[in-house]
Structure formats: C-alpha cells, structure tokens
Amino acid sequence: MSTLTTPQKSASAEARRIINVTKLHFTNAFPMMVLPLLILGFIFLVNYVIWLLIFTSIGASDAADVSEGMQFSGASLFIFVYMLVVAVQAVNLTFPFALGYGVTRRDFYLGSSVAFILLSFYYAAIMAILATIERATNGWGLGGHMFDVVYFGADDIGTRFVLYLFVFLFFFFIGAATASVYVRWKSNGMIAFFAVLTLIVLGAIVLITQTQSWPAVGEWFVTNGSLGVAAWSLLLTAAAAVAGFFLMRRATPKA
Template sequence: MTTTDIAPAPTAAGAPARIWDVVRLHVANPVPTLVVPWVITAAIFAVNLAIWLMVANAAGGVENLEPDAFQYNGGISWIVVFMMVVAVQAMNLTFKFALGFSVTRRDYYLGSVLYFVLLSLLYSTGVTAIAAVERATDGWGLGATFFAPWGLAGESLMTVWFLYLMAMLLFFFLGAAVATVWVRWGPYGLYAFFIGLAALLVGAGWLVTTTDSWGDVGEFLTGTSLVAIAAWTAPVTLVCGVVGHLFLRRSTPRG
C-alpha cells in the first residue's frame, strides 16, 4: 500500500468523502486500534484461564469448588479503559499527516469520531459474541465468567452488548478530548486537564459527603437497571465529543 493509497484526496467530492478518507487513514495502520487490544485481551484471558485450571486441579476438580468461584473477575474491564489510549494514539499518529493533505480540522474530527463509533460497535459486538461462547461452554468448562463477569453473568446478551457499547463510546470520546488537548497544548495541557478532572471528581465526592447523600447514591445504583445506568453515560460522552471538537478547531500539528 502506497502513501497515495491511504492519503485523503484533496479533491474528494464533498465532506462525506473526506470524512471517509479520514476513516481510511486510521485503518491504514491497524495495529494500534485493531490488533493490540485483541492481543492483550487474549493474553489476559490466557493468564486467567491458566490460573483457573491450576486452582481446579489443586482442588481435585471443578466439582469441589464453589459454583461462583471463577465469576468475580474484572480482567475484561481493561479493554474498555484502554479505548481511551487507543483514541489518543490514533489521533496523535494521524492528525499531522491528515492536515498535510489539506483535510480540514472539522472533517478530520468527524472522521475520527466516526471511526471511534465503528470501533465501539466492533469491540462491543466482538466481546459479547465471545461472552455467548463462554456461556454456551459453561464458562469454558469451569463455570468461569471473564467476558461477562459477576454483575453481567445473569444479564441478557443484548444488555451485555449495550453496556459495553456505551462504556466504550464514553472512553473513546474521553480519549478524543484528551488527544485534542495534547495536540493543542502539549504535555502541560494534559497536566492541567487531568488535574481539573481530578478536582471535579473530588469536588463531586465532597458535595455528596457534605450533603450526606451517599445513601441516595447507593439507592440509585442498586435500584436502577444496568441499562439505565449505561444510558446515563451518554450526556458525558456527548460533552467529551463537543469539548474535543472545540479544542481541535485551533490546534496545530506538533513536531
């Protein structure tokens, strides 16, 4: 594949074509976004599976273990958080290149956002499909739940898919906002961004504490369905998307 094969065409007919050119630009280097997350997920799963087999062997068989012995596992959560890193890497690797081919910042951001939405659909569908296999094999013959652990073990696959989709969209768009901070203000901008984010979270915790509202928070979390809780992330995802667009409008490529 040559540079002209992957480069956005300056004479592309209309914004939709230019936006899809940006998607193609991201796909041109598939390793960071399409290969690494699956490889690391497979490695983490393999380590967990090896541990489960050792524990089952030491116990003299799965039948000698508690039924939910291998269901409390948070290993798959890494891939959701890692989507933020994927977004940062993708935009950092392609922003300067895209602008060099006369792609506008608006089209670049929309193309990147479209790519992140497609990745969210891909990963949420892929993880849910593997969760279906996990259930069909009785947790790989061990009663284990890795791809839909504990709180998701009793939920429908559609619910599992929706939760992963919303979580990945949130972290992708948060990553897009972080990436635009980097390309516009560099490392000091990132320091300020994360300090501000930490202050916001601490401030929220302080407000809940001073108003003695932790009981209400707990009641909301336990009394609200997982689907509804996931849906509540949509406004945050939208805000991250808007912030990323505003920051990128005046960003210049970093050398």
C-alpha cells in the same frame, strides 16, 4: 443550475474527506484491530490457568461460591483502557499528517469520530459474543467469569452488545477529548486538565461523604442496573465528543 449543484458537490467533497480521514486511521489496522485481541487472549489464557488451579484445589461445595465471587472480575478492563489510549494516539499521530493533505480540522474530527464509532461496534460485537459463549459454557467449563461479569450482566446477546457499545463509545470519546486538549494546549494544557479533573473528582467525593450520600449513590447504581448506567454514560460521551470537536477546531499541529 450551478447554484443547485455547487452545494451538492461541496457536500460530496466533504463526505469524501471525512471518509478519507476514517480510512487513514485504519491504514495500519494491526494495533487497532488485532493487537488488542491478542493481548486480551493472553489475559484470558492466564485467567483460565488460574481458574483451573482454583477449581482443582477446592471441593464441589465451594465451587458455586468461588464462581459467584468471580463475577466481579476486572480482567477485561484492559481492552477499554487500551481503546482510550488508541483514541489519544490516533488523534495525536494523524492530526498533523491529515492537515498536511488539506483536510480541515472539522473533517478530521468527524472522520476520526466515524472511525471510533466503527471500532466501538467491532469490539462490542466481539465482547458480546465471548460473553454469550462464556455463559453458555458455564464459564468455559470452570465457572470462570471474564466477559460475562456483573457489570455487563444481561440475559441476551443484544443487550450485552448495547452495554459494551456504550462503554466503548465512552472510552473512545473521552480519549479523543483528552487528545484534543493536548493538540490545543500541549503539555501545559494536559497538566491543567488533569489538575482540574482531580479537583472535580475529589470535590465530588468530599461532597458525597459530607452529605452521607454514599447509600444513595449505591442505590442509584442498583436501581438503574447495568444497562441504565451505561445509557447515562452517553451524556458524558456526548459532552466529551462536543468538547473534543470545539477544541480541535482551534488546535494546531505539534511543533
């Protein structure tokens, strides 16, 4: 009987440790769940004032062209970059603390991943709702675009939610992988990481340019559409998640 219950108890204890790590990340919820929304609200207010100034200074015949141009707004990009930073800080700040309480590296990474997934759902829902309101009100009555932009163009709230979810997952796990590089190899590892990343990006640009493949790249984005591109990003998200997991297994707290 004991041989049957011991694995169950072990699995239950591991699940509790993972849940405790997840809770640890939400101990101070303000910078993770409230502050980004306040900053996003301020960015929206600034944009609204700009839209108001623009649309009160142009004629009705130009309004449609101006509104279409705003489809390429990057005003909401802040929150995605912020989530990458949140992931980096969450891993770096809580890793030594969690190990001090006997949490394994494996449980820490899994618990952190659960926190990032929950946050992705939270922010994806908020952004999808705001995008839906923005479209329903014709850009808040001014034809402005901050949430319902071309990159997240969709006809229904469910598709918008999925789009935002995939993008948030991407930024969270890229941030987690980057943080794992730091806790594994410290500053020297970060220097090497960004050097290699720069060479890879530069090499890709040179290869595409030399083979005159930019039209094909553009066609790929057009053919796949926003949802298709977001779905392909899951491959990078999964790769980052797996890389972060194995790096964290061999990481040591910051000295």
